[in-house]
Amino acid sequence: MNEYIFKSRVWLITDDNGNLIPDVDTDQIFHNAHLYITDINEMWKYTFGNLEGWKDFPKKAENGDIIIAGKNFGSGSSRQQAVDCFKALGIKLIIAESFGAIYKRNAINSGFPIMISQNINDIMSQKKILNLQNISVDILKGELINLDTEEKINLTPFSKVQKDIYDKGILLNM
Amino acid sequence: MSKRTIIEKIFYNHSKEEIEPGGIIWINLDLVTARDFAGPNVVKNFNNYYKQKDLFNRSKTLFTFDLTVPPKTIQYANNQQICREFAREKGIKVFDIDQGIGTHTLIEKGLAHPGAIVVGTDSHMNILSAVNCFGQGMGDIDIAFGFRYGKTWFEVPETVKVLIKGNPKKYFSAKDLTLKILGVLKTDRALGKAIEFYGKTIEDLDISGRITLLSMITEMGGIVGFIPFTENTIMEIKKLNGLDGLPEEIRADENANYSEIIEIDVSDIEPMISMPPYPHNVKKISELEKRIKVDFGFIGSCTNGRIEDIEKVWEILRGKHIADGVRLAIVPSTKMVYRQVLERGMLNDLFNAGAIISNPGCGGCAQGHIGMTGKNEVMISTGNRNFPGKQGDGLNYLSSPEVVAYSVLNGFISSKEH
Numbered sequence: 001m002n003e004y005i006f007k008s009r010v011w012l013i014t015d016d017n018g019n020l021i022p023d024v025d026t027d028q029i030f031h032n033a034h035l036y037i038t039d040i041n042e043m044w045k046y047t048f049g050n051l052e053g054w055k056d057f058p059k060k061a062e063n064g065d066i067i068i069a070g071k072n073f074g075s076g077s078s079r080q081q082a083v084d085c086f087k088a089l090g091i092k093l094i095i096a097e098s099f100g101a102i103y104k105r106n107a108i109n110s111g112f113p114i115m116i117s118q119n120i121n122d123i124m125s126q127k128k129i130l131n132l133q134n135i136s137v138d139i140l141k142g143e144l145i146n147l148d149t150e151e152k153i154n155l156t157p158f159s160k161v162q163k164d165i166y167d168k169g170i171l172l173n174m
Numbered sequence: 175m176s177k178r179t180i181i182e183k184i185f186y187n188h189s190k191e192e193i194e195p196g197g198i199i200w201i202n203l204d205l206v207t208a209r210d211f212a213g214p215n216v217v218k219n220f221n222n223y224y225k226q227k228d229l230f231n232r233s234k235t236l237f238t239f240d241l242t243v244p245p246k247t248i249q250y251a252n253n254q255q256i257c258r259e260f261a262r263e264k265g266i267k268v269f270d271i272d273q274g275i276g277t278h279t280l281i282e283k284g285l286a287h288p289g290a291i292v293v294g295t296d297s298h299m300n301i302l303s304a305v306n307c308f309g310q311g312m313g314d315i316d317i318a319f320g321f322r323y324g325k326t327w328f329e330v331p332e333t334v335k336v337l338i339k340g341n342p343k344k345y346f347s348a349k350d351l352t353l354k355i356l357g358v359l360k361t362d363r364a365l366g367k368a369i370e371f372y373g374k375t376i377e378d379l380d381i382s383g384r385i386t387l388l389s390m391i392t393e394m395g396g397i398v399g400f401i402p403f404t405e406n407t408i409m410e411i412k413k414l415n416g417l418d419g420l421p422e423e424i425r426a427d428e429n430a431n432y433s434e435i436i437e438i439d440v441s442d443i444e445p446m447i448s449m450p451p452y453p454h455n456v457k458k459i460s461e462l463e464k465r466i467k468v469d470f471g472f473i474g475s476c477t478n479g480r481i482e483d484i485e486k487v488w489e490i491l492r493g494k495h496i497a498d499g500v501r502l503a504i505v506p507s508t509k510m511v512y513r514q515v516l517e518r519g520m521l522n523d524l525f526n527a528g529a530i531i532s533n534p535g536c537g538g539c540a541q542g543h544i545g546m547t548g549k550n551e552v553m554i555s556t557g558n559r560n561f562p563g564k565q566g567d568g569l570n571y572l573s574s575p576e577v578v579a580y581s582v583l584n585g586f587i588s589s590k591e592h
Contacts, residue, residue, distance in 0.1 A: 023361055023452065027561050032540050035211050036249040038218060050563045072361050072395055076561065077540075078297045080215060080313035101366050101397055102297055106313035161198045161327050171319050172223040 002167055006066060006092050006113070007136045007147065010129060013069040015053065020070030020124055024051060026082040026103065035079060043081055044088035063090030066135060068120065070096065074103025083107045093137060095144070095155060097121060108162045109171040113139055116156045123153055139166075177427040179333035180400045181368040184308045184424055188291050195332040195433070203234070204290040206320035209276050210239040210250065211540065212295035212313065213257040219318035220260070229264055230324030236267040236285075238276025238294070242542050243535040245271070274508030274534030275476050277301045277309065278385070282510050284415030289424050293320055298476045298558065300391050300398040304384040305411055306423045308398055331368045331397045332433035333426075338373030340441030345590075347486070348383030349478060349556065349574035351376065352390050353446035357456030358438050365395035367433065370426060375440055376401055381410045382480035389477040390558050393453040445589035448572035450560045459577065459589045470553040471502040471582035472545040472565070473575055474537045478556035479507030481514040483575040484524075490579035492523035497585030502529045502578075503544045505537035538565045554581045 015021050028051040030043065037043060047061075048054040067086070073096040074082055083106045086094065093113045097120040107114040115137070123129055134147040142157030158166065165171050178186060182193045191199040208216040229235045237257045245251035254271065261268045269279050277296060280286040281304065288306035293299065295317055302309030310328075312320070320326055336355070369391060379387065384401055391399040403423045412420060447462070449455040473479075473487050484504060496502050504524060506512040512534050515521050524531055530544065538545025539557050547553045547568030556578055560570040571587060580588045 025559075025561050027559075027564055031563055033563075035540070036247065036253060038215050038253070052562070072365060075361065075395060076297060076392075076559070078212065078295050078311040078313050080212065080315060083313070098365055100395070102311050102313065105316060109313065109315040109319070159198060159329075171315050172219060174319070 004140050005136060005138050008064045008066045008092060008134065009132050010066045010068055010135050011061070012124070012129065012131045013054065013067060014131070020068070020097070020120065021051070022070040023072045023075055024069060025076035025100075026074060026079050027076060029074065029082040030079060030085045032077070035081065037081065040084045040088050043085040047085040047089050058089060061089050061091065064092055065090065066137065067091055067094045068096070068129065069094060071098045073099050075100035078102045078106070080106050080110065083110055083112050087112055093139070095120070095137070108165055111166050111168070111170045113166065115139060115142070117144070117153065118156070128153060177430040179368065179426045179430045179432065180370055180424050181308065181331060181333060181398060182430070183426070184289060184291060185328070185330060187289065193330055195330050198327055198329050200325055201291060201328050203293055203320055203324050203326060205280070205285055205292040206235050206317060206324065207276060207280070207292065207294035208237055208257070208314070208317050209295050210241050210243070210254050210257065212317065213237055214253040215314035216295065216317045216321065217256050217260040219314055220321055223318065224322045227322060229266065229321050232264060232266050234324065235321050236269065237261055238269040238273065238279060239271045240273070240275045240535050241540045243271035243533065246543055272509060272533065274506065274511070275479065275536055277476055278479070278507045281305055282414055282508060284417040288420070288422065293317065293326065297392055298389050301385050301389045301476055303388050303398050303400050304381055306400065306403065310397070311392070331366055333368045333370060333430070334364050335432040335435045336369055336371050337435065337437045338371060338376040338440055339437055340375070340439040342375060342441055342443045344444050346443045346445070347574040347576055348379055348386040350443055350446045351440060352387045353448055353456045353572070354440055354443050355387070355438055356390060356394055356448070356454050357446070359394045359436070360454040361393070361395040363434070363436065364391070366397065368397050369394070369399040371399060371401045377404055380482065381407065381414065382482040385480060386477050390453065393558055445574065445577050445592070447577065447587065448560060450569045450571060451562045453559055453572060459587065460592045462587065466571070466587040467552060467585060468554045468581050468587060469500060469551045469568070470545070470547055471496070471500065471578045472538060472553060472555035472557060473503070473578055474505030474507065474545070475539050475555070475557040476507065476536070477558040478575055479505060479511065481511045483556065484511070484515055484520065486575045487579040488520040488523055490576065491527040491529070491583065494527055494583060496528040496582040500582050500585055502582045503537065504529050504531045505544050506534045508534050554578050554587060
């Protein structure tokens with residue numbers, strides 16, 4: 001049975017000033033020096049390996065964690081590894097203001113949950129979610145609840161194709 | 175019948191569904207390709223999910239090897255061999271390690287043609303719109319599905335109309351125009367959208383200039399860009415691919431629906447540079463506050479690896495020598511371009527000017543062989559990305575072939591006038 005509600009602690013991918021980092025590209029997520037790797041079980045340790053301030057993320061992340069990131073997350077190359085490394089690390093969901101076009105396809109096609117929230121910057125500036133707080137996200141309703149404060153935030157729910165692929169596990173089962 | 179933009183028309187011709195921006199449709203693919211990165215995973219996915227099953231069409235599936243050519247490690251050699259063996263088993267074409275950049279090869283061979291939809295594991299697949307073909311970069315799952323079924327889903331993008339205005343007085347190159355536009359659109363105004371460009375300055379670009387500009391739609395966060403053909407474009411395409419006849423260019427309907435119309439005045443354009451660490455950090459070279467010393471020049475990539483690009487470098491460097499302590503690498507985009515460099519006698523002059531000239535391919539953009547920097551080294555490159563670590567540990571500035579040539583000649587970032 002597929003999960004539609006995730007409850008977990010959340011990582012805010014921010015810079016030194018506490019702002020969500022925009023335009024995090026695939027070379028910062030999974031550097032091209034490791035592109036020879038085709039085994040997903042090998043990928044986790046290179047996650048954010050080239051993103052200043054986050055290079056130790058693979059050590060800090062725990063199975064089940066959720067990520068909130070800035071705009072145009074995953075811009076750049078078409079490498080599937082930039083999605084698969086999060087899967088390998090046990091990350092359950094990535095929420096961002098927007099995603100790079102190819103990254104968005106790659107995540108949806110591999111059945112990895114991603115969600116868009118156009119007001120993510122307001123959420124951040126009003127400190128509605130703090131790093132490592134616990135949140136609950138309903139991917140079909142598009143509803144995020146901060147479990148520590150009980151505040152509700154709207155996200156764009158899964159599209160039909162996204163849900164269909166998610167239910168089958170991967171595009172290749174369609 | 176509703177009025178359609180170019181991308182909407184191309185989708186309409188490849189789908190049975192209603193075409194509405196934001197809607198998700200299934201489209202048929204004219205060509206599905208993979209390259210040496212991601213290719214092995216396409217094979218793995220195909221064999222895991224579709225073992226013993228057929229490809230949707232053997233003449234519409236192929237591999238292009240362009241990233242580490244020839245392979246620089248055993249791992250890359252093994253990965254390429256996985257693709258070759260799959261190709262032999264299925265009876266499909268491989269454009270092997272001698273051929274150069276896949277997208278350019280598809281244009282030269284006429285495999286990418288007006289109105290077609292071509293997908294591949296290259297994020298700069300949208301270069302193909304230089305010949306009015308919709309190219310889309312994809313990951314290995316998408317491509318494995320495409321190999322099997324010849325179709326994919328797509329969210330119909332909104333289209334932005336960009337009007338290029340003004341009459342530039344000074345000389346500028348296609349890369350300067352590209353960086354000027356990138357500096358205005360940055361990564362948000364066209365994010366996830368198709369762009370249609372209009373205006374004499376942009377329509378005057380030859381195919382190599384169109385490739386330069388349209389390759390960097392990716393860096394603008396866009397899906398694809400289109401520029402109307404001129405008589406010259408049509409003749410150039412015919413000359414390049416040598417095919418009989420030419421399918422008609424797809425043009426937008428009058429009064430098609432655009433999400434935004436953006437005007438960009440380029441009358442003050444002059445040599446531009448993109449400062450690390452983002453392609454959209456664009457400045458005029460004349461506005462640089464201090465002299466920036468360079469260690470390494472790179473000419474090539476899918477953005478600036480055509481003969482027209484190398485010719486400009488040759489015109490500046492022949493009979494001269496690059497500055498002491500500076501290195502210059504030149505990587506032609508394809509075998510055809512390499513042959514032109516040889517036949518036009520440029521190789522000898524470039525060699526004498528101190529350049530390293532390699533076989534065709536992507537060069538340093540994906541940590542290939544040629545064009546990597548060490549810490550504290552400064553590169554000036556004709557590539558399309560200057561993200562941290564993209565072409566080594568050093569700082570990477572992006573510019574036109576002319577600016578790279580003047581910079582390696584002088585030892586610091588410079589144009590003809592500055």
